[in-house]
Amino acid sequence: MILPPIFMSTILITGSNRGIGLAFCRAYSELGWEVVATCRNPDSATDLKQLSGKVTILPLDVTSGKSIAALADTLKEKPIDILVNNAAIHGPRDASGTFGKIDLDAWMEVMKVNAMAPIKLTEALLPNVLQSAQKKLVFISSMAGSISLRGSQPHHKQGGPYIYRTSKAALNAAVKAIGFDLRAQGVSVVALHPGWVKTETGGWDAPGDPSESVAAMLPLIDAATPEGNGVFLNVDGTVIGW
Numbered sequence: 001m002i003l004p005p006i007f008m009s010t011i012l013i014t015g016s017n018r019g020i021g022l023a024f025c026r027a028y029s030e031l032g033w034e035v036v037a038t039c040r041n042p043d044s045a046t047d048l049k050q051l052s053g054k055v056t057i058l059p060l061d062v063t064s065g066k067s068i069a070a071l072a073d074t075l076k077e078k079p080i081d082i083l084v085n086n087a088a089i090h091g092p093r094d095a096s097g098t099f100g101k102i103d104l105d106a107w108m109e110v111m112k113v114n115a116m117a118p119i120k121l122t123e124a125l126l127p128n129v130l131q132s133a134q135k136k137l138v139f140i141s142s143m144a145g146s147i148s149l150r151g152s153q154p155h156h157k158q159g160g161p162y163i164y165r166t167s168k169a170a171l172n173a174a175v176k177a178i179g180f181d182l183r184a185q186g187v188s189v190v191a192l193h194p195g196w197v198k199t200e201t202g203g204w205d206a207p208g209d210p211s212e213s214v215a216a217m218l219p220l221i222d223a224a225t226p227e228g229n230g231v232f233l234n235v236d237g238t239v240i241g242w
């Protein structure tokens, strides 16, 4: 069981207006954390605005350097105990996402949001994380990005979707490297697969629910240590091969 922090700890979440990001905000605010909830359009973040507790909603388009710089400026000197890089897009699900017809512009956009933006945001907010007590970086990845899983069990023997897979594989590669680079500064770094969850990205036929997924990920985040850096965990706590 995760106990509420004795001194108020702060978590920042990207893509917090819906889906898993919103469930993260709800869970941590209910635990008594200070939540910095970021999203592209705070004005239309209706569900987020209804959360009680200490929730501050700030604008952030993760692909915009200007938006990242503005956020970092607003948060200057503010310790952030946990930075959750959650925002992502799936990209095309039609023919333009399949081999032979891959849409280059769509691919670049997904790479920008899913792989590059989390790293640039982490660079910008690292001073805040280093000032905090917990110093944790969480990257919401996906099993779809695991290369080693592809040939293993029968249900992972599938090809596409190239765009989403490559974006999460690239993110994973960076997470592994960041884990090495920041261990000496006491930063914990973990990549998590949230399970297959009912959201716009997961699709509405998915078996899981965002709140269940987040409830399962909380203890994994709680247990993350710098010594364990470079690990890719499934929502049930088992290790996923990179």
Ligand SMILES: NC(=O)c1ccc[n+]([C@@H]2O[C@H](COP(=O)([O-])OP(=O)(O)OC[C@H]3O[C@@H](n4cnc5c(N)ncnc54)[C@H](OP(=O)(O)O)[C@@H]3O)[C@@H](O)[C@H]2O)c1
Residues within 6 Å of the ligand: 014, 015, 016, 017, 018, 019, 020, 021, 039, 040, 041, 060, 061, 062, 063, 085, 086, 087, 088, 089, 113, 140, 141, 142, 143, 193, 194, 195, 196, 197, 198, 199, 200, 201, 202, 203, 206
């Ligand atoms: N659901 C699943 O089954 C599943 C499985 C594996 C991994 N994941 C991962 O879980 C994470 C959360 O996804 P979800 O399932 O909750 O999907 P979701 O409901 O589609 O939410 C995606 C979030 O990302 C935000 N976003 C997209 N582009 C952005 C940008 N440029 N700047 C800022 N925010 C942006 C969206 O904001 P807008 O409303 O402004 O578009 C939205 O808040 C993602 O990393 C996803 O890859 C999900």
